[in-house]
Amino acid sequence: MRAQPTATEAICGRVITLAYHVLVVFHLLTHLLKSDRSFTCHSCLLEDKAAQSLLNKMIHTSLVNTTNQVEVLQRDPNSPLYSVKTFEELRLKDKLLKGVYDMGFNRPSKIQENALPMMLAEPPQNLIAQSQSGTGKTAAFVLAMLSHVDPTNKWAQCLCIAPTYELALQTGKVIEQMGKFYPEVKLAYAIRGNKLDRGAKLQEQIVIGTPGTVLDWCSKLKIINPKKISVFVLDEADVMIATQGHQDQSIRIQRMLPKECQMLLFSATFEDSVWKFAERVVPDPNIIKLKREEETLDTIKQYYVLCSDKEEKFTALCNIYGAITIAQAMIFCHTRRTAGWLAAELTKEGHVVALLSGEMTVEQRAAIIERFREGKEKVLVTTNVCSRGIDVEQVSVVINFDLPMDKYGNADNETYLHRIGRTGRFGKRGLAVNMIDSKHSMNILNQIEEHFNKKINKLDTDDLDEIEKISN
Numbered sequence: 001m002r003a004q005p006t007a008t009e010a011i012c013g014r015v016i017t018l019a020y021h022v023l024v025v026f027h028l029l030t031h032l033l034k035s036d037r038s039f040t041c042h043s044c045l046l047e048d049k050a051a052q053s054l055l056n057k058m059i060h061t062s063l064v065n066t067t068n069q070v071e072v073l074q075r076d077p078n079s080p081l082y083s084v085k086t087f088e089e090l091r092l093k094d095k096l097l098k099g100v101y102d103m104g105f106n107r108p109s110k111i112q113e114n115a116l117p118m119m120l121a122e123p124p125q126n127l128i129a130q131s132q133s134g135t136g137k138t139a140a141f142v143l144a145m146l147s148h149v150d151p152t153n154k155w156a157q158c159l160c161i162a163p164t165y166e167l168a169l170q171t172g173k174v175i176e177q178m179g180k181f182y183p184e185v186k187l188a189y190a191i192r193g194n195k196l197d198r199g200a201k202l203q204e205q206i207v208i209g210t211p212g213t214v215l216d217w218c219s220k221l222k223i224i225n226p227k228k229i230s231v232f233v234l235d236e237a238d239v240m241i242a243t244q245g246h247q248d249q250s251i252r253i254q255r256m257l258p259k260e261c262q263m264l265l266f267s268a269t270f271e272d273s274v275w276k277f278a279e280r281v282v283p284d285p286n287i288i289k290l291k292r293e294e295e296t297l298d299t300i301k302q303y304y305v306l307c308s309d310k311e312e313k314f315t316a317l318c319n320i321y322g323a324i325t326i327a328q329a330m331i332f333c334h335t336r337r338t339a340g341w342l343a344a345e346l347t348k349e350g351h352v353v354a355l356l357s358g359e360m361t362v363e364q365r366a367a368i369i370e371r372f373r374e375g376k377e378k379v380l381v382t383t384n385v386c387s388r389g390i391d392v393e394q395v396s397v398v399i400n401f402d403l404p405m406d407k408y409g410n411a412d413n414e415t416y417l418h419r420i421g422r423t424g425r426f427g428k429r430g431l432a433v434n435m436i437d438s439k440h441s442m443n444i445l446n447q448i449e450e451h452f453n454k455k456i457n458k459l460d461t462d463d464l465d466e467i468e469k470i471s472n
């Protein structure tokens with residue numbers, strides 16, 4: 001049997017344990033600040049539970065920002081999250097209030113506070129609304145739909161169209177979450193792969209889908225009776241019209257709806273073409289619109305890095321990873337080839353990478369986004385397919401490995417806004433870095449600066465201290 005330690009031995013033992021913990025924590029702190037991959041350090045030392053919890057807390061506060069920041073922003077009249085009202089004052093049904101609070105929302109954002117009273121007014125009013133990315137548009141129209149349905153009627157009453165399969169699934173999830181305490185209301189997905197027989201009568205009161213399938217359900221297959229729809233929502237209108245065929249399909253759906261149906265259209269950007277489309281599908285609307293310089297969020301810091309070729313861009317990217325802790329990142333490339341190459345290089349460096357590109361089936365794409373959302377991969381390398389609307393809270397950095405341009409080689413400002421809007425969701429801080437490797441890409445960057453009237457500063461990625469500074 002082991003002899004009991006003396007008092008001095010016990011004190012010495014404690015001092016040694018304490019010193020060990022101090023060392024572990026110190027090591028973690030330096031690792032966290034300097035680490036090139038915050039999540040690899042998770043595995044190296046973390047048998048120690050206290051240290052793990054400290055690390056988790058630090059990751060949470062340094063990258064993800066606490067709800068405190070949202071609360072502060074919601075008191076700043078210049079913030080898109082500002083609100084004077086509470087959800088109660090917006091007169092939501094109790095079941096919906098419960099859903100809202102269950103999702104962790106405390107107060108409405110500006111768009112929610114402004115749009116909801118218009119959407120819930122009697123008689124119904126039409127609305128064209130713009131708000132910055134990630135400021136709660138989806139939540140706003142989902143609440144409007146859930147407020148309008150009559151659950152005793154077993155037919156489709158609210159119809160929402162989204163431009164892609166992934167976005168339809170994502171919005172469907174929000175409807176399910178918000179309607180959690182309102183189980184009488186049911187939801188149907190009108191998306192590819194959800195095959196229903198011709199004439200099958202839907203019992204569900206809300207339908208979310210993509211334009212092609214929704215059109216089939218309303219016309220050829222007669223699954224939805226469009227004449228019984230009382231709320232029609234068109235989400236991400238700018239993306240909708242950028243996809244060939246979607247604009248016509250949306251207009252054809254809208255024409256089948258009754259005159260008194262409430263029409264709601266949301267978008268993060270409103271180029272002329274989006275306006276024209278909006279005015280065609282939403283007669284006599286209320287309008288909520290942003291000034292150009294309000295379109296980008298101040299919570300997203302934007303920088304550019306000068307490089308000479310793609311290898312140098314890759315080095316710059318590694319330097320950024322070396323200097324700051326990144327919860328999750330999305331990296332946008334112009335071609336599948338570059339995206340494939342970059343994903344392979346990052347994997348060689350030890351990153352856990354997901355690759356998403358246009359040739360995949362929609363189901364494969366949705367599965368990859370879901371895994372990324374669950375945090376299974378920390379880096380998502382993608383071509384343009386994923387720039388719009390996808391809501392992944394933990395994305396703290398967006399890298400434009402290639403700048404977005406249209407087919408004439410000019411800046412694609414809308415895509416830029418959508419891409420950087422994948423970070424900085426609902427008041428979180430975000431970082432967007434643009435990689436410049438030619439006169440042409442510098443020119444695109446200048447066009448973007450001019451368009452949004454916003455200066456994008458240069459970042460020297462060889463200077464680790466400078467990178468660290470921008471992440472604070």
Ligand SMILES: Nc1ncnc2c1ncn2[C@@H]1O[C@H](COP(=O)(O)OP(=O)(O)OP(=O)(O)O)[C@@H](O)[C@H]1O
Pocket residue numbers: 104105106107108109112131132133134135136137138139140268388389390391393421425426
């Ligand atoms: N009032 C609120 N309080 C706290 N969080 C909110 C609130 N409203 C929305 N959110 C959260 O903010 C995030 C962004 O919201 P949402 O997706 O509705 O924004 P959006 O404006 O539709 O974005 P995008 O333009 O990219 O489509 C989501 O994770 C959502 O759960």
